[in-house]
Amino acid sequence: MKNMNKLLKQAQKMQSQMMKAQEELQQKEVEGTAGGGMVKVMLNGKNELTSIKINPEVVDSDDVEMLEDLIIAAHQNAQEKIKEISESTYGSISGGLNIPGM
Numbered sequence: 001m002k003n004m005n006k007l008l009k010q011a012q013k014m015q016s017q018m019m020k021a022q023e024e025l026q027q028k029e030v031e032g033t034a035g036g037g038m039v040k041v042m043l044n045g046k047n048e049l050t051s052i053k054i055n056p057e058v059v060d061s062d063d064v065e066m067l068e069d070l071i072i073a074a075h076q077n078a079q080e081k082i083k084e085i086s087e088s089t090y091g092s093i094s095g096g097l098n099i100p101g102m
Helices: 002-027 064-094
Strands: 028-032 039-043 048-054
Touching: 002 064, 028 064, 039 064, 048 064
Parallel strands: none
Antiparallel strands: 028 039, 039 048
């Protein structure tokens, strides 16, 4: 019975740490870039796009497709950074356990 109580306390502690980490992650902002910094996007920890900055030099009305691709690439770059932060944070809390959805 002592082992069960110990296990429950550890699970509660882990849950508390996960909730705190999730709140902290949601407050973070990361920048994704493409085209050597010509296009920058900011995402918050909720994976919401909060801003886009485009260097006027990259705007070419004859090649809108390139600008669209740069925006997508910058967004993907920011998403990768959020994923890395999330995996690092949750991995350190769970001790490497593979928890579905994390």
